[in-house]
Amino acid sequence: MxxxxxxxxxxxxxxxxxxxxxxxxxxxxxAKLLLGDDTSGGARGVCVALALSNGIINLxxxxxxxxxxxEPLCEDKKIRWRKEMDWLLSPTTYMVELVPTKQSGADGCTxxxxxxxxxxxxxxxxxPALQKLDMMLIEVMDSMIDTEFWYEESGSRADGRGKITGPxxxxxxxxxxxxxxxxxxxxxxxxxxxxxxxxxxxxxxxAKSINEQVLSHMPIPAAVMDALxxxxxxxxxxxxxxxxxxxxxxxxxxxxxxxxxxxHSVLETINRLEGAVFAWNQRIxxxxxxxxxxxxxxxxxxDSSSEVDKMSACIERVDALVQLLKSRYPxxxxxxxxVLKVQYNVDVGHxxxxxxxxxxxxxxxxxxxxxxxxxxxxxxxxxxxxPMTTLKFDLSSDVYLAGITETPPGHIRRSLxxxxxxVDGRYDAVVGKKKEVKQLRW
Amino acid sequence: MxxxxxxxxxxxxxxxxxxxxxxxxxxxxxAKLLLGDDTSGGARGVCVALALSNGIINLxxxxxxxxxxxEPLCEDKKIRWRKEMDWLLSPTTYMVELVPTKQSGADGCTxxxxxxxxxxxxxxxxxPALQKLDMMLIEVMDSMIDTEFWYEESGSRADGRGKITGPxxxxxxxxxxxxxxxxxxxxxxxxxxxxxxxxxxxxxxxAKSINEQVLSHMPIPAAVMDALxxxxxxxxxxxxxxxxxxxxxxxxxxxxxxxxxxxHSVLETINRLEGAVFAWNQRIxxxxxxxxxxxxxxxxxxDSSSEVDKMSACIERVDALVQLLKSRYPxxxxxxxxVLKVQYNVDVGHxxxxxxxxxxxxxxxxxxxxxxxxxxxxxxxxxxxxPMTTLKFDLSSDVYLAGITETPPGHIRRSLxxxxxxVDGRYDAVVGKKKEVKQLRW
Numbered sequence: 001m002x003x004x005x006x007x008x009x010x011x012x013x014x015x016x017x018x019x020x021x022x023x024x025x026x027x028x029x030x031a032k033l034l035l036g037d038d039t040s041g042g043a044r045g046v047c048v049a050l051a052l053s054n055g056i057i058n059l060x061x062x063x064x065x066x067x068x069x070x071e072p073l074c075e076d077k078k079i080r081w082r083k084e085m086d087w088l089l090s091p092t093t094y095m096v097e098l099v100p101t102k103q104s105g106a107d108g109c110t111x112x113x114x115x116x117x118x119x120x121x122x123x124x125x126x127x128p129a130l131q132k133l134d135m136m137l138i139e140v141m142d143s144m145i146d147t148e149f150w151y152e153e154s155g156s157r158a159d160g161r162g163k164i165t166g167p168x169x170x171x172x173x174x175x176x177x178x179x180x181x182x183x184x185x186x187x188x189x190x191x192x193x194x195x196x197x198x199x200x201x202x203x204x205x206x207a208k209s210i211n212e213q214v215l216s217h218m219p220i221p222a223a224v225m226d227a228l229x230x231x232x233x234x235x236x237x238x239x240x241x242x243x244x245x246x247x248x249x250x251x252x253x254x255x256x257x258x259x260x261x262x263x264h265s266v267l268e269t270i271n272r273l274e275g276a277v278f279a280w281n282q283r284i285x286x287x288x289x290x291x292x293x294x295x296x297x298x299x300x301x302x303d304s305s306s307e308v309d310k311m312s313a314c315i316e317r318v319d320a321l322v323q324l325l326k327s328r329y330p331x332x333x334x335x336x337x338x339v340l341k342v343q344y345n346v347d348v349g350h351x352x353x354x355x356x357x358x359x360x361x362x363x364x365x366x367x368x369x370x371x372x373x374x375x376x377x378x379x380x381x382x383x384x385x386x387p388m389t390t391l392k393f394d395l396s397s398d399v400y401l402a403g404i405t406e407t408p409p410g411h412i413r414r415s416l417x418x419x420x421x422x423v424d425g426r427y428d429a430v431v432g433k434k435k436e437v438k439q440l441r442w
Numbered sequence: 443m444x445x446x447x448x449x450x451x452x453x454x455x456x457x458x459x460x461x462x463x464x465x466x467x468x469x470x471x472x473a474k475l476l477l478g479d480d481t482s483g484g485a486r487g488v489c490v491a492l493a494l495s496n497g498i499i500n501l502x503x504x505x506x507x508x509x510x511x512x513e514p515l516c517e518d519k520k521i522r523w524r525k526e527m528d529w530l531l532s533p534t535t536y537m538v539e540l541v542p543t544k545q546s547g548a549d550g551c552t553x554x555x556x557x558x559x560x561x562x563x564x565x566x567x568x569x570p571a572l573q574k575l576d577m578m579l580i581e582v583m584d585s586m587i588d589t590e591f592w593y594e595e596s597g598s599r600a601d602g603r604g605k606i607t608g609p610x611x612x613x614x615x616x617x618x619x620x621x622x623x624x625x626x627x628x629x630x631x632x633x634x635x636x637x638x639x640x641x642x643x644x645x646x647x648x649a650k651s652i653n654e655q656v657l658s659h660m661p662i663p664a665a666v667m668d669a670l671x672x673x674x675x676x677x678x679x680x681x682x683x684x685x686x687x688x689x690x691x692x693x694x695x696x697x698x699x700x701x702x703x704x705x706h707s708v709l710e711t712i713n714r715l716e717g718a719v720f721a722w723n724q725r726i727x728x729x730x731x732x733x734x735x736x737x738x739x740x741x742x743x744x745d746s747s748s749e750v751d752k753m754s755a756c757i758e759r760v761d762a763l764v765q766l767l768k769s770r771y772p773x774x775x776x777x778x779x780x781v782l783k784v785q786y787n788v789d790v791g792h793x794x795x796x797x798x799x800x801x802x803x804x805x806x807x808x809x810x811x812x813x814x815x816x817x818x819x820x821x822x823x824x825x826x827x828x829p830m831t832t833l834k835f836d837l838s839s840d841v842y843l844a845g846i847t848e849t850p851p852g853h854i855r856r857s858l859x860x861x862x863x864x865v866d867g868r869y870d871a872v873v874g875k876k877k878e879v880k881q882l883r884w
Contacts, residue, residue, distance in 0.1 A: 023460055023468075030472035031532035034490045034790065041537035041562055041791035048476045048490060090473035095483035120483055348476065349483035 022083070029055075029087055049351035053342055055088050056352065060359035067366035068176050069151050070144045070374065078138065085134075089356070091348050092127055095120040122217070123349045126210050130356045133203045137363050140196050148189045149374045151176035178373045184382040190375070197371040204330060204364035211357035214350050220278065221344035224337055228275045232283075232314065235275035244276075244317055245310075251320045255328075266329050271336045273318045273325075278337065280311040331365040334358070464525070471497075471529055491793035495784060497530050498794065502801035509808035510618050511593050512586045512816065520580065527576075531798070533790050534569055537562040564659070565791045568652050572798045575645045579805050582638050590631045591816045593618035620815045626824040632817070639813040646772060646806035653799035656792050662720065663786035666779055670717045674725075674756065677717035686718075686759055687752075693762045697770075708771050713778045715760045715767075720779065722753040773807040776800075 018026070033055055036045025046054070063073075063081045073081075096117035103112045118124075153176050185193070229235040236244060243254045260266045287308050326332065334342065345351055460468070475497055478487025488496070505515075505523045515523075538559035545554045560566075595618050627635070671677040678686060685696045702708045729750050768774065776784065787793055 018465055023465060026465075027468070027529065027532050028536065030476075030529075031536050034472075034475060034494065034533045035536060036490060039536055039538050039559075041533060041565065041789065043788040045490065045788075045790070048478060048487070052476065087469065087472075090469050091476045091483060094470065094473050094477060094481055096481050117481075123483065346487075347483065348487070 018083075026087055029084065033088075047346055049346050049348050050343065052088055052091070052348060053345075053351040053355040056085070056355035056359060059084050059088065060362065064359075064363050064366070067363065067370065070141070070147070070149070070367070070370045071151075072142045072144060073138055081138075085356075089127065089352060092120075092123050092352055095123055095349055097121065120349055122214075123353060126214070126353045127356070130207065130210060130353065130360060133207055133360050134356075136203055137200065137360065137367065140200055140367060143196070148185050149178055149180045149377070152179050178370070178377050180374065180377045180381060182381070185374075185378045190378065193371050193374060197368055197375075200364050200367045200371070204361055204368065207357045207360040207364060208330060211354055211361060214354040214357065215338050215341060218341040218345050218347070218350055218354070220337060221340050223344060224278065224340050225282070227336075227340075228278055230279060232276035232279045232311070235272050235279055237272065240269075240272065241276075244314055244321075247313075251317055251324060254321060255324050260325075263329065263332065266325055267332055267335065270322055270325055270332070273322050274335055274337050277315050277318050277322075280315050284308050284311055331362065460525075468529055471526065475530075489788055491788050491790050492785065494530055494533070494790060495787075495793040495797040498527070498797035498801060501526050501530065502804065506801075506805050506808070509805065509812065512583070512589070512591070512809070512812045514584045514586060515580055523580075527798075531569065531794060534562075534565050534794055537565055537791055539563065562791055564656075565795060568656070568795045569798070572649065572652060572795065572802060575649050575802050575806075576798075578645055579642065579802065579809065582642055582809060585638070590627050591620055591622045591819070594621050620812070620819050622816065622819045622823060624823070627816070627820045632820065635813050635816060639810055639817075642806050642809045642813070646803055646810065649799045649802040649806060650772060653796055653803060656796040656799065657780050657783060660783040660787050660789070660792055660796070662779060663782050665786060666720065666782050667724070669778075669782075670720055672721060674718035674721045674753070677714050677721055679714065682711075682714065683718075686756055686763075689755070693759055693766060696763060697766050702767075705771065705774065708767055709774055709777065712764055712767055712774070715764050716777055716779050719757050719760050719764075722757050726750050726753055773803065 032039075033048070033051045035041055036047065036051045037054065038045030045051070059081070063077045097120045098115040099118045100113045101116040103114055233241045240254075240258075243249055243257065258269060260269060342351070342354060345354075474481075475490070475493045477483055478489060478493045479496065480487030487493070501523070505519045539562045540557040541560045542555045543558040545556055675683045682696075682700075685691055685699065700711060702711060784793070784796060787796075
């Protein structure tokens with residue numbers, strides 16, 4: 001057996017042993033990565049970057065699954081996660097970039113600049129950060145012992161509190177459902193949960209930001225160009241185009257007017273917005289290349305210049321709207337352009353960091369959703385007469401708002417519960433109630 | 443520690459243990475394969491097929507090196523070879539192809555055809571064969587103990603027999619030089635060496651044939667088309683073109699008239715011949731696609747048909763000449779088209795089998811060269827007055843011919859010693875003598 005020390009910079013060093021079957025397993029995993037998911041061994045395999053990306057996503061799905069309960073991750077899964085991630089991350093250990101280094105000469109004053117191999121800076125910065133976030137998420141899960149809440153397993157659903165079983169009867173009755181004591185959670189437990197939720201939300205934001213940063217460094221593949229409409233207007237559609245090009249309409253108002261009801265429609269809208277930005281950026285590039293001196297008259301240049309300014313302004317507004325949408329829906333699936341970027345990416349370093357960050361966002365979001373479920377359950381017991389719509393877990397202010405009927409005017413809030421119901425399709429009844437009052441909320 | 447059984451079908455099962463550092467080493471090797479030799483982790487890595495191919499070639503170079511001596515491979519190297527080849531071959535374990543399988547129905551007579559995954563047949567057939575050849579080569583090396591010959595290490599060169607030191611003084615004096623007893627080898631030792639040489643030559647031919655078979659299945663990359671002359675005539679040059687297109691000149695005569703003196707010129711000639719075949723095949727394809735019915739008059743079709751026939755005949759003659767050249771120079775480096783095939787190949791199965799077969803050909807050839815050196819040394823002692831030219835180790839008849847001045851007329855023989863001197867550049871004096879009588883030999 002071999003004892004392995006994981007390269008964590010934190011206080012705890014996690015050790016694990018590799019058995020003979022582990023080694024066979026490791027060889028199999030690497031061999032399959034080399035085949036790029038093409039078991040024919042032929043030409044249909046994906047490139048290594050995508051194979052590693054898929055490997056990380058698949059491992060995370062196997063280990064964390066849907067995370068239906070707030071509970072410690074079992075030891076087997078924890079070890080598997082550490083061990084196989086260690087394999088999947090291993091190429092980063094051997095990634096270097098050449099950086100110029102100054103060297104003092106023999107006489108102590110002359111400097112020569114030589115190229116020295118250093119760990120690749122983007123990976124070197126982001127990977128330890130992600131490993132730290134990873135460890136923190138698992139610590140949060142590990143801390144979920146001796147809790148006041150518990151889960152009722154499938155089948156025993158009907159044995160719960162009678163008054164809830166009616167309207168909140170879940171479609172997915174086979175999933176564990178959260179339960180709190182008859183008198184609700186203690187103040188200590190509730191505070192602790194809220195604290196943990198805040199922490200996890202910070203982790204989510206950090207992982208999300210790393211993910212977005214890496215995606216922004218990936219080139220947009222040529223395949224995007226053929227797949228997208230050629231003009232911003234065509235990509236947005238007439239209504240959205242008019243709204244974007246009308247300066248005096250605030251972006252927040254456009255967001256409200258979109259009245260997006262499903263995660264799918266949010267994603268579809270972001271795809272249209274990103275498509276428009278892409279088309280405009282292409283146009284701006286074309287205009288700039290046309291402006292080589294002497295080729296056009298001054299008046300024409302002025303025209304095209306004002307057009308470029310107009311497009312730049314639109315891009316700014318669209319970017320703001322996309323940011324707003326993304327911050328309100330932190331667990332959206334990747335957009336069309338992002339999917340293609342990952343699909344065509346050949347940079348192994350980018351692939352690993354992007355996928356690792358993506359799975360951490362997913363795990364963090366699942367934990368947040370589970371915390372929100374518990375807090376909602378608690379609220380339903382403590383304040384049975386509070387309208388559903390006011391039970392909101394607000395991601396933007398990191399505060400769980402309960403019982404506050406009024407929301408600050410102009411400040412757009414969006415309940416995480418909406419997302420949970422959209423993702424899970426569980427609380428149809430709740431959503432039904434909410435929809436009736438939707439117009440009031442904005 | 444984990445005990446590993448290698449999947450050899452032979453009598454001996456080779457076991458080895460993996461230590462903790464081995465596991466780190468294995469992880470590193472796989473990680474670097476995934477990076478495709480691009481330590482930046484970026485987009486400049488080669489594809490997995492080429493990375494594995496390079497990995498096998500590099501490992502073989504490290505383990506076998508130049509094989510300057512006939513001696514057992516040291517245990518460390520043997521284990522390293524087995525262990526790391528096991529890793530490099532591991533993707534083949536997970537390669538399957540779907541084959542239709544008949545299934546009897548419940549009533550015992552109906553047959554359904556379903557697709558079942560089976561180990562990929564080309565790999566499944568060739569890989570165990572190569573592993574067997576590999577093991578046989580290492581067994582031959584292992585049997586080189588208690589030999590009557592020995593090697594003098596560099597530096598002590600001048601201490602050898604005075605009469606040899608003069609004319610045969612090696613340029614590469616730092617290499618070990620073979621020595622036999624003053625009375626020459628015993629009959630037993632000599633017979634044994636010849637027997638082993640015959641065996642190794644069979645191994646060489648088997649490995650070579652697998653290598654050629656795999657190469658023939660690899661597609662010719664489009665890059666070849668841009669790099670080669672567009673016509674067979676341009677590729678061959680005027681003289682060779684005239685010789686090839688003149689039916690009554692036997693291919694053997696063309697071979698002789700080429701009077702190739704260096705391995706480099708042989709390779710260059712084969713490249714021209716293969717280039718011509720490629721150009722003609724392209725032309726034939728074009729002609730055939732032109733012959734869609736109704737497009738051309740009958741007379742034109744007849745013309746083009748006779749041209750196709752002429753090109754086909756030329757291709758046949760060129761192929762025969764290439765085969766002749768390749769059989770006379772069994773250790774030629776890969777030809778231009780073959781290099782490009784390997785470079786652009788994306789089939790992991792083909793890559794592994796081709797590279798494995800290639801390194802075995804190299805090892806077998808090195809062993810043959812070392813045996814020939816010993817036999818030559820023996821002959822120089824036993825028959826000091828025999829002309830150099832008649833000391834020939836004949837690959838085509840598997841017989842070491844010594845002292846036979848006459849070679850069968852029309853039968854082309856080529857001494858392995860020529861190759862050794864060309865590869866090693868060692869026996870310049872010997873080659874010098876030989877060149878004088880070259881015309882007599884054919």
